[in-house]
Amino acid sequence: MRVLLACLLLLLGLPSLADEHSQLYQAAGWPEQRAHFISALEAAQQRYRSSLPPAVYQALVDNSNKRFAPQAVDQRAQAKLRAQLADPAPALAFFRSPLGRKVVAAEVKATSREELLKNANGLPRMQAEATRRLLIRHLAQALPAREAGAEVSLALAGVAADSLSQMLPGLLGGGQAALGMLESQRQRLMEQIGEDLDNTLLYVYRELSDPELEEFVEFAQSAAGQAYYQAALAAVRAGLAVGQSSEQLAPATPSI
Template sequence: MRAFLALILLTLSLPALADPYDELYRSAGWAEQRAHFGDALDAAQTRYRNTLPPAIYEALVRNSDSRFAPAAMDQRAISTLRQALADPQPALAFYQSPLGRKIVAAETKATTQAELLRHANGLPTLQAGSNRELLIRHLAQALPITEAGAEVSLALAGMAADSLSQMLPGVLGGAQADGLLQEQRQRLMQQMAGEVDNTLLYVYRDLSDPELEEYVQFAQSDAGQAYYRAALQALRAALNPPQG
């Protein structure tokens, strides 16, 4: 009887578990990374506490808590993945593989608050053989690392500006603000570009050369490129709710 009831419950649960986009979101570590972003957001809010007037600080916290509400961020990201990625199965299969799980574990460990504090003054410089250096360079070219890093940095740095703009509307016109944002995005990407290889060497330091080569093969494949293009769109959507 218990087995029969369990079978019924499993059957009823299948529709919720069968969505490959939800599965991909979980398997690729998005939920953990969003939680780590929340930790970084809390830390940034704390830093602003003693540097902004109380009214602006209160507006900052209120606006950022609304903009970066976890459930809404998850929803925007998954919805964008669904729209931008025609076939999630190849990426899902990769991230559910032993190598994919190892990669996600390395990535999520690297963005914990403890790790970020530990390396606040920069990552150690790692030495690698020529083959591994080449694999890392190929991986850096295949992944949208600088673009994603710039988006996260802009989101955290833009909290105070968003709050000031709300209290003093019209300080910056839309076109002027967009132009400044694009300039800052390009500047951040240029700064990050010189650090990408060492960052990837450090994050994936526990991957063997054959594992790293398999990762590069996926990242360079049509399916991998389709996923990473969609992932960058999903990240932007998660960090930037529609205006209106």
């Protein structure tokens, strides 16, 4: 009987253990960030409605809706996170902590429609003491913020490229030439984002105290933090299907 009970308890515990990646996905704010991205995408679509020929505009909308369907984005991102992050427990513990929740809240707020509209003409120049600026510099070096920002821009550009390729096959070439162009764009975007990254992070994490910021830096620089953020960058790229054409995207699997 004891053996049977032990086996039952073990089986009951397995789903929660296997689901730590999903819990991390939720705790780190991925669904909210994805929703904010979709909101910004819809606003961009509306801006283009009056400036593009109807056929081009419809192709752009259809391609973006296919590429960035919420369920498909979540499935691709979570699958990559599972594949890249062997042990999600340390990151999950951090993002469930009071400081982790505060970090996520700051990041989610920064990408909200209200914040994007408020800062449409650029972020304010942040003032900070030398100690805080040094912490932010360390954070900028630990977080893949430049890389993630570049992937978002590349994903949006990929929708336009898909639409043009469908209407004018062969216009953008393919194979190694396309990959070379993608990498060149990625490097250029990272350089542009890096020029003002410290001020951006000062703004995003402005409500964190210096001790909180220092603790955040310690997590981001740790082996567990680096493992999470490198896996997160790969998940962003996979979720947004950077470098993939619409024809290469598999349809989302219905949730059970």
